[in-house]
Amino acid sequence: MGLACNEVIPRLVAWQDGELSPGEATQVSEHVAGCAGCARAHHRLAITAPLPPPAPPAAVQRRLAAAFDVDAILAAAEAPEPAVPPAPSWASAAWAHLARPSAVPRAAVLVYLALLAAALGWGASNWWALRDTGAVALDPAHPSGAIPASQFRPAAYDPAGDPEDARRADPAP
């Protein structure tokens, strides 16, 4: 049974390169002989086949020959391998990423990082300040910081509570 066009097309290059088995090569050549479309595709590929470039100029060949000395190569191979530079750390990788030309100017990234650091610092200092006043004291019984709803009592309804709370509470009507 012969090959269909969609089986022949992907084999044309290998056929031209002489890399098909004799059986397959026969099937392809029989198909191409009887199919105008595949014959055209074959011709298009054949006329665009790259050919090896000629040898480099004589001057280059002389430089190449002069640069190659088997004893020098063996000596270089015997020598300890050049120290491999350490793998880039994540920080230098990040810097390289920033340093590469991109749509985001590097200055903008630096400004953004500075603002982010400032905001975080401001938040942290506020938190510590509040914590020192006891306003956000963590309950040792609830280290996660989650305080059961039952412990939240509006000060106004807890006259027996902390005097501080009692003072802040609205005076009874």
Place this chain on the structure above:
Amino acid sequence: MPRLRVVSSPASLPEDDEIKAIAKRDRRTAADWIVRKYRDPIFQHAAWILKDWEEAIDVAQDVFIKAMREKRFFDPDFKMKAWLYRVTSNLCFNLVRDRRRRSAILEAAPRSELLPRATSDEPEQTEVVFANEQQKRIMHAIDRLTEAHREILLLRYYSDLSYAEISDTLGIKLGTVMSRLSRARGALVEVLDAQGVEMTMG
């Protein structure tokens, strides 16, 4: 269609297996044969990727030093030729990528921050390679393909490796060599068609 293979090595050069046998007694002589047999092809493969003779000479030297450093290089089942081409390809495409990255950074930086560029990054030598206009156009079209397509086309048509050798070099299956080459040649036809140049046989 009969396969035209370019005979690139004179008959006097020993087969890889003979070189491996020599290496058992005399590593230096074996190294000498390896250099004599593969120096030019490896240099040319590097030059076709890099488009720069001097850089290609440096890479070729590097490849042979790495080869002699490789403990298994003369082992009976070691694929010397595929190894040499693979290492060359990898070194060269890394250099091409570095070059592209460098020139992108140079392009992006304000001119005043830079010292004047002594030499252009653009290689000059490919123009002298082909006297044949059509093959020159084909070479330029290959340059515009993806790295994988460029690599496989150079290995097959410029370095004249067989599909089996390409399979060893790239570490891909024979069927993948066939399909990738078919797609690469298709892409090449498209680039040439887009340029609207009438190609002729020969």
